Amino acid sequence: MEMEGKNVIYVGQKPVMSYCLAVLTALRGGNTEVSLLARGRAISKAVDVAEVVRNQFMKDLKVKNISIGTETLETEGGSSKNISNIEIVLAKG
Amino acid sequence: MEMEGKNVIYVGQKPVMSYCLAVLTALRGGNTEVSLLARGRAISKAVDVAEVVRNQFMKDLKVKNISIGTETLETEGGSSKNISNIEIVLAKG
Numbered sequence: 001m002e003m004e005g006k007n008v009i010y011v012g013q014k015p016v017m018s019y020c021l022a023v024l025t026a027l028r029g030g031n032t033e034v035s036l037l038a039r040g041r042a043i044s045k046a047v048d049v050a051e052v053v054r055n056q057f058m059k060d061l062k063v064k065n066i067s068i069g070t071e072t073l074e075t076e077g078g079s080s081k082n083i084s085n086i087e088i089v090l091a092k093g
Numbered sequence: 094m095e096m097e098g099k100n101v102i103y104v105g106q107k108p109v110m111s112y113c114l115a116v117l118t119a120l121r122g123g124n125t126e127v128s129l130l131a132r133g134r135a136i137s138k139a140v141d142v143a144e145v146v147r148n149q150f151m152k153d154l155k156v157k158n159i160s161i162g163t164e165t166l167e168t169e170g171g172s173s174k175n176i177s178n179i180e181i182v183l184a185k186g
Contacts, residue, residue, distance in 0.1 A: 040137060044133065047136050051175070
């Protein structure tokens with residue numbers, strides 16, 4: 001995932017609207033692009049955030065790219081666990 | 094979402110491995126492409142299915158396209174509710 005020079009918002013446990021507000025704030029600061037990153041169960045929420053912002057707040061916002069991947073996390077027991085992630089890049093008209 | 098002439102697998106409540114098997118079976122029948130469709134919380138699972146198949150079973154499988162959208166569902170009370178969806182198109186090398 002490319003992250004340099006881009007606004008990155010990590011989607012986790014907060015409500016969908018918190019992340020929508022973060023997207024709107026990021027795009028108000030002169031940036032034309034913002035990336036949503038999420039892993040595991042938060043992936044569904046990242047999609048919700050992208051859709052809610054596009055449908056309800058910024059109709060000219062486009063989904064520029066979506067990519068998926070896998071990360072390996074160490075568990076407390078010392079074993080490793082794979083977890084999926086997603087990056088959704090949103091760009092202004 | 095385009096669905097004609099493509100293998101479509103709806104990802105829902107079953108375990109990840111059930112859908113991985115469905116993908117492998119679909120691709121064994123001479124098809125070179127398969128679409129995973131999911132909505133709501135199953136979106137995270139659809140990403141898991143794509144990643145597990147690609148990392149563990151078919152290394153030459155590529156993510157050809159990912160698209161997201163919103164559907165409106167009628168609830169029992171007569172009101173409507175928006176739900177996000179995802180389509181992940183996987184294609185053989």
